[in-house]
Amino acid sequence: MSFSILGTGKAVPDYILTNDELATIVETNDEWIRTRTGIEERRICKDETITELCVKAAKEALDDAGITAEQLDLIICSTMRGENLTPSQGCMIQKEIGAKCPAFDLNAACSGFIYALDVADGYFVRKKVKYVLVVSMDNLSNITNWKDRSTCVLFGDGGAAAVLGEGDDLLAIHLTAAGNDEVLRIPHGENSSPFYEHKPEPALLQMMGNDVYKFAVTAMPEGIRTVVEEAGLQQSDVNWVIPHQANIRIINTAAAKLDIPRERFFCNINHYGNTSSGSVPIALHEASQAGLLKKGDIIALCAFGGGLTTGSCIIRWCK
Ligand code: COA
Numbered sequence: 521m522s523f524s525i526l527g528t529g530k531a532v533p534d535y536i537l538t539n540d541e542l543a544t545i546v547e548t549n550d551e552w553i554r555t556r557t558g559i560e561e562r563r564i565c566k567d568e569t570i571t572e573l574c575v576k577a578a579k580e581a582l583d584d585a586g587i588t589a590e591q592l593d594l595i596i597c598s599t600m601r602g603e604n605l606t607p608s609q610g611c612m613i614q615k616e617i618g619a620k621c622p623a624f625d626l627n628a629a630c631s632g633f634i635y636a637l638d639v640a641d642g643y644f645v646r647k648k649v650k651y652v653l654v655v656s657m658d659n660l661s662n663i664t665n666w667k668d669r670s671t672c673v674l675f676g677d678g679g680a681a682a683v684l685g686e687g688d689d690l691l692a693i694h695l696t697a698a699g700n701d702e703v704l705r706i707p708h709g710e711n712s713s714p715f716y717e718h719k720p721e722p723a724l725l726q727m728m729g730n731d732v733y734k735f736a737v738t739a740m741p742e743g744i745r746t747v748v749e750e751a752g753l754q755q756s757d758v759n760w761v762i763p764h765q766a767n768i769r770i771i772n773t774a775a776a777k778l779d780i781p782r783e784r785f786f787c788n789i790n791h792y793g794n795t796s797s798g799s800v801p802i803a804l805h806e807a808s809q810a811g812l813l814k815k816g817d818i819i820a821l822c823a824f825g826g827g828l829t830t831g832s833c834i835i836r837w838c839k
Pocket of ligand 1 (some may be wrong): 547548549552556557632648669670673729730733736766767794825826
């Protein structure tokens with residue numbers, strides 16, 4: 521016995537940064553960004569804090585699941601950088617929604633939502649929990665290098681939440697990590713110690729885009745193949761793939777390597793860009809809200825990101 525997804529919720533900032541506005545900040549243009557990435561606009565935090573967004577997504581997911589914050593047994597927040605180093609973002613969510621359960625953060629970059637599902641699975645298997653809240657939220661605009669046109673056009677802020685309850689709808693899950701701080705890295709940025717001898721680098725995202733691209737177009741189909749097989753299914757059984765929204769060309773290339781029709785890959789990258797760990801659950805929530813997911817549908821979730829990490833799973837939709 522593991523879990524079923526009982527409810528989802530989403531929160532993105534109000535401010536829409538279009539490609540045309542970005543072209544006033546760095547030397548780029550709408551045509552380059554659209555054709556190379558599929559992104560048309562992204563959301564950027566102005567007055568919203570990451571805690572406010574987490575709480576909004578969490579409350580929507582609780583309402584959707586029909587349970588209260590007091591019923592939660594665990595909160596996991598996947599994020600690369602919460603409001604504070606401590607308390608954790610999970611504890612901030614717990615405080616603001618009025619839950620009483622343990623709460624913590626998990627960082628697996630863009631694969632964070634699927635890593636969090638895997639951790640939650642362990643709690644269900646050990647029968648420690650009845651209801652778990654997973655919130656995946658990142659605020660990458662804080663650590664974007666707004667002078668680097670090869671990265672600042674790619675990312676956006678936002679995330680989503682899912683309420684998990686006892687059930688048997690997680691059919692397979694597979695995580696990987698291949699430690700690599702060369703192709704994608706965000707340094708801490710500061711060190712207050714007068715004794716430390718290394719010069720801190722600014723907390724800005726650094727990425728070798730082509731290397732990440734090559735990694736992703738292999739890792740994504742591999743991850744999906746693995747979990748389809750572990751679940752005892754055929755690729756043709758998959759009704760929807762909810763892929764990490766990093767680049768539409770990565771999704772197209774991954775789709776072409778699989779026996780799953782391209783129309784079954786849900787995409788909303790045009791509106792949000794890459795929201796890191798928020799990306800997969802935002803897409804899951806929007807696919808659900810659009811009425812695309814039917815009870816009993818087989819859904820493959822798949823993500824890759826800094827670490828380098830990947831996460832893939834097969835879920836049967838139970839709503
Ligand atoms: N606007 C206009 N030109 C740009 C640009 C921008 N925003 N960014 C880069 N360019 C230029 C480059 O300077 C280069 O010019 P040059 O040929 O004169 O040197 C040219 O466009 C091509 O650059 P290249 O890096 O080869 O582009 P690409 O087609 O490989 O696309 C990425 C670059 C970043 C979009 C692509 O590699 C990618 O999506 N990688 C994966 C990134 C990712 O998913 N990261 C998140 C992981 S979770």
